[in-house]
Amino acid sequence: MLLKGAEIARYLARPDPSRPGLLIYGQDAMRVALKRAEAVRALVGETADEEMRLTRMPGGGLKRDPAQLVDAVREVGFFPGPRVVVVEDTPDLATDAIRAALEGWRQGDAVVVVTAGALSKGSALRKLFETHGQAVTAPIYDDPPGEDEVARWLADAGLREVPREAMREMMLLSRALDPGDLRQTVEKIGLYKHGDPTPLTVEEIALLAPATIEADLDELIHAVADRREAEFGPLMRRVDQQGIAPVTLCIAALRHFRALHLAAADPAGPGVALARARPPVFGP
Template sequence: MKLTRRDASGIIAKPPHDKLGLLIYGADAMRVAIKRQEYLRALLGAGAEEEMRLTRIPAGDLRREPALLMDAIKAVGFFPGPRAAFVEGANELVAKTIVDTLSDWQPGDAQIIVTAGDLKKTSKLLKAFEAHRDAYALGLFDDPPDRAEIERLLTEAGLQAEGPVMGALEDLARALAPGDFRQTLEKLSLYKLSDPQTPLGLDDISACAPASVEAAVDDILNIVAEKRATAIGPMMRRLQSQGVNAVTLSIQAMRHFRALHRAACNPGAPIYGFRDRDRMMRQSRDWGTHKLEAALGMLTDTDLQLRSAGQTAPALAIIERTFIRLAMFGAS
């Protein structure tokens, strides 16, 4: 069964104990690892490894000894409670072994948890989990945590947030990698340890948030937001030489202009997760709400074009053209 993002939140938080298991896959290894940890913690509870209710099987070991997974799901432990067999870093070389084990799984066997990289739609492993009525497949992509996920993470950290503070956290989640965002919440939890009942304030986030995202990408976005069209080409050559891809630039540009738009809609609210917040506040005031809404529309169209299967034009040329259009539009 293929999980949507909305369904996944409930499954991860409260895993059903009568299901076969879960495949978690995606290009971001940190994001996959975090979701796997959350699922296993919710499924097995504390002390699972010490009580031998969790068996870890690296994909390389499974390739050499295909019987490892079957033995793990059929084994009867000494301690009561749910059991799981976790296959880490699966790929098509071990897909047949895992698929064969799925077909032999019976209620009462240990759950099978599998993590993998960015799988193609034609992957045998992915097809098997999506087609099985008692299994789940969860793909993790570049989307930042949504509001519901942020609220869940806050609850786990023993934190409270409301109003503008939640908006600031959403901005921060878009600007940071998932692991960095979780570390920021952990830092906030320690920061508020002496006063956990008081909701977070904007000053708390300012004190704990990382000061910057990737500097080179920030530079091109500041050039665009400050309408310096003639400087875009040379900076794009520099980014290309550093291996920055067009989709990354598109995602970061959306984050940047969304933050500017949020600030324009809420005058006086600070911007978090960026190198120079004062500079971004000036950009937000200079563009204004209406122009920023139009800019976000242009960026959305470009993002869809970059992700289109029929796209033939060079991706970096597309994003560079959009950046130049944005700068000229802002200056008009």
Template sequence: MKLSARDAPGYFARPDPDKTGILIYGGDAMRVALRRQQVVKALVGPQGEEEMRLTRMLAGDLRKDPAALSDAIKAQSFFPGPRVVFLEDAGEQQAPLILPALEDWQPGDAQVVITAGALKATSKLRKFFEGHRNAYAVGIYDDPPSRGEIEAALKEAGLGELGQDALRDLSALALTIDPGDFRQTLEKLALYKLGDPAPFSAADIAACAPGSTEAEIDDVLDIVAEARPGEIGPVMQRLSAQGVHATGLCIGAIRHFRILYAVASAPGGPSEGISRLRPPVFGPRRDRILRQAQAWGAARLEDALTMIIETDLQLRSAGQNAPAMALVERTLIRLAMLGRR
């Protein structure tokens, strides 16, 4: 049977132990692995592997021992409870070795959990599971997690109830990082607040969120947007020493001021604009961008974007001879001065 995207999260949390198995496939290996981990843990419990009720196998190894999967399905454990055979990295080339073992499945045998990469609709594995009355097939796609999934992850991490603002920021964070990083962030947040009875705040989430690789560039752009021209020089020297290129800095400036313009020019005002950003921003960063957009206004941001784009074109010009970083630094200082008006 085909498990729909709407029903899949509920089944992953409470799988049926009497099913033949489930095929979890998708192009994002991390998302597939997290779902597989959730299903296996729900079926055999935290002690399943120690009690030898979980058997792990690589699909590629079936070529050496075609009967291995069937033997694992039929094997019995010394401990009572559901048993699972986890078959990893299955593909169409292993289908002739996998399907006979599944067709021979009987009640009381171990449930088979199979993970695979992206599978076409014509895939033999997909067609078998989708057409089976006692098995499920579910595709995992790069969709952002729903609010229910985020709340379930919070509960699993031991974070309990969060306020609306903290939940909003976590939802925004979930859209910008991959599921593995998001789960690690929740675990880090739980440790960060261990023994602290105070409610979770946006600052707590920002402190535990993964650091951006563009943080240094963001620092100088915040200085520019907040009209602090005297601080630009030292930061530019640090960026040059770290190997940041003038073109990359210019592209970052265009991106930053376009975000500010989108916020400032929203029909319902900056508050509406900040909520419509994709990908969203969260925590103190959200408040900072909102303040910058309100201070500049749409008209001055148009002038700023024109200035940055002209500098970018000058950098890319064949006749450009001036030092590139000096050219960008001059533009950033002019922008900071424009923000003071």
């Protein structure tokens, strides 16, 4: 089964333990690792490692010793509870070993969670999971997390009262930070607000957000041009915190609106106008 869109985040937050296998793959190793950790935690809990209910193995070794995966999946644990076998950095060469584990899987066996880098459409590993009747495929893209996912992270950190304005600020942060840094920021906010029942504020988020965020000046100008009033305040605060001079803002705005005017007024069409604009719109 191939998950798409919002299904991916929802499933990885609460994976089905009755399914034998889960493939998580993507270009960004950090995003894949975060999703793998989330899915494994949901399947076996926080104490699985110390209770020996979690087994890890490199996917690269399965070609040489395919039986180790089947043995780990069928192994009876010393401690009661669900079990997971994580196969990391898995190449296509490991497909046969994983197929054998999925085909012989029975209820009560460990769930097989496989991670991999970018996989092409012709990947044997992808084909195995996508065509399997019970296994699940979760491709991880480089898009920032959606609002539902950020809201779930906030709730997990104990933040239940998040007004609309604060959520807008969090979504802006999600576009400025990579997922790992964003998750750490959410956890930091949760610790800061521990025992405080008042709603989360924009000021508290700004106080705890990483000081090294590089607000995109172009994003601020685009927000102004598109009349996205709700985004202007938070973006302007970040630009101000970076010490960007007012004249720099004015020059950026002038260039942007001059390019728009040239594109709208050129009789040869906007594409021709933007192609010959100076400084270049599309890079050197």
